[in-house]
């Protein structure tokens with residue numbers, strides 16, 4: 067980020083702020099939801115009690131000495147932050163570690179009956195099985211007769227707005243998905259399409275966000291790009307373990323693929339296309355440990371960097387990934403997106419609905435209009451979205467143009 071002075075890192079210690087409410091209210095609500103979803107035994111209940119008590123006024127506890135990933139978390143900062151208040155360390159870090167502690171409490175990584183049992187699976191499957199998903203899938207049939215350009219745009223927007231289907235967000239937002247938004251606060255979609263030309267044979271990396279009603283439209287977009295010959299290969303990055311309630315894991319991907327292949331009409335055809343893309347190697351899945359890391363992508367390890375460098379485009383989905391992409395800091399909203407993403411090893415696009423304070427790449431008029439209409443609520447309400455692209459990332463150029 068050449069000339070951009072770092073802005074303050076977002077912490078959770080300001081009462082009344084969104085980050086504070088996530089730590090003080092959303093995390094306890096998530097613990098209650100997990101308890102209500104699955105019948106954990108007394109030992110696990112006690113561990114959940116301890117986590118709940120610690121969320122309010124406790125300090126960050128280290129991982130048990132025998133935790134399989136203790137060294138990894140030490141390298142990610144645990145030895146520095148252990149003993150401090152959840153509220154006083156970078157918010158990105160404390161949120162991420164909360165999910166690791168939750169999995170510890172429910173025995174996710176331990177031998178025994180709870181091993182690898184996803185505590186969020188009941189809410190994820192309820193969403194995937196909901197009649198609303200059927201309605202969304204049957205809408206694809208109407209799209210089939212439209213020109214390819216129109217279909218592509220609709221599927222891109224489906225993937226973008228699918229990001230509102232975030233179950234953690236709904237715990238804070240009062241139970242339902244926010245109403246549809248008036249428009250995009252930034253729209254670099256023409257640059258995005260220029261990076262995925264007809265007869266393109268490159269690789270698309272899609273860094274997925276939520277399972278269910280976000281992952282399904284992501285998969286439909288990917289299927290369309292493969293079918294239209296705009297890409298030769300897709301690498302889908304998902305989370306190695308349950309995270310931020312609804313983030314997609316490899317198991318969620320299989321559920322989504324089965325859901326699609328079982329659907330009638332166009333959705334089923336997309337599902338079969340994806341199924342064969344998996345079996346012939348055009349669609350591969352990665353669940354890199356760093357995908358559940360508490361750090362910005364600027365600190366990604368070399369192997370991940372090499373994967374993104376080899377892609378024609380990396381599409382980064384969702385709010386949390388956006389925070390990690392541009393850095394979880396109080397950037398002035400007009401800070402150029404390209405300045406904050408120039409470290410990225412190849413062309414990168416963000417598809418995100420706005421659900422936290424971080425924002426960059428707005429023009430001054432757009433920011434002023436949003437503030438005049440809504441104060442600062444537009445940042446977190448989930449009712450606005452953006453498509454931002456840095457086509458020159460990894461080349462040393464700082465412009466959004468290819």
Ligand SMILES: O=P(O)(O)OC[C@@]1(O)O[C@H](CO)[C@@H](O)[C@@H]1O
Nearest residue numbers: 088232234235384385386421422
């Ligand atoms: O990444 P996603 O699914 O779009 O959103 C995740 C989210 O709900 O969780 C975070 C706060 O906990 C925010 O970044 C955002 O509001």
